[in-house]
Amino acid sequence: MSASQIPPATAVPADGDPTLLVKIFGKDRPGLTAGLCDTLAAYGVDIVDIEQVVTRGRIVLCVLVTAPKGDGAEGELRATVHSWAESQRMQAEIISGRGDNRPRGTGRSHVTVLGHPLTAEAVAAIAARITGTGGNIDRIFRLAKYPVTAVDFEVSGAETEPLRTALATEAADIGVDVAVVASGLQRRAQRLVVMDVDSTLIQDEVIELFAAHAGCEAEVAEVTARAMRGELDFEQSLHARVALLAGIDESVVEKVRAEVRLTPGARTLIRTLKRLGYQVGVVSGGFTQVTDDLQERLGLDFASANTLEIVDGKLTGRVIGEVVDRAGKARLLRRFAAEAGVPLVQTVAIGDGANDLDMLNAAGLGVAFNAKPVVREAAHTAVNVPFLDTVLYLLGVTREEVEAADAHEED
């Protein structure tokens, strides 16, 4: 059939055309949609819209149909639907009106709220802020109930940036995480995730693990803390800390690799991203002696870090080559994106420290992960629960999808 032969659609009513909204509510079970639509079919109506929500075993099913033609047809339809609903022990409500849904406003975003727990007070505050910026909540659904409660609000009528600013302030006040990302194809097209390593992918600061073996933990920890607060130039602090490691035996490298603890959810995040076809990389101001091992163990596509110089089986207290610092991390994100063939706008960067800021801001989505306040405030979005896989919820992936994929693999 050519385009000119396609009959004109009759299901979409004009604004003035009468329509009926049929809502049923009750205990969910198989066959309800078939039963209701079969009942409606007897009146020759067309489906304009249909949506359902099931919460704790109770279903709300809404069907918008064209009004039936003919005298008394609507009254008959109402009586038939009510008697069908009664036979199914469901409640029914039928509301006359005109046309379809009002078109959604321009300016659309996904607002993801993570709570641990998620209090009613927090949702009230977030929803009020959305309304305050002129936004309307069009849809709400739960992304996860474990290890955090994650809920996605589809919002229209407000621009993403002002909404993000308003909600970031509210989130900090009420102690929940709120991420605001623009809706649309771009959100579905993200294809490269680049993570910091120390205190992001892993729970440790690698140099402190080395320092413990060299007996200079206190000195190194003090320099690290000052660097992470942005008080020290990263490169100078790196050289100062590495110098403290001079003379320790290279066998310590193996010990440190074994001591590294992945952040909870790290494996789930990476495994799921790989299933989605993402490329995943790490950039670190730490050391290739550890990141190379992580790359192999986790199947990462990219890894870059500083390299500790080892001569005659001993650490020399120097690093080799160009230092990966704050600017270097952003440069590596761009390089990985180019190598992966992914536009920068389709990248996600995750990090916790001041030296991650350029990378977080260069990425399409920058996520501050349990970050220092200076980083949290400057990033697009912040996650303050200690589970790395919660980043998946910001990408619109549900816990259920993650678990289903894992179960399928085990089969």
Ligand SMILES: [Mg+2]
């Ligand atoms: Mg870090």
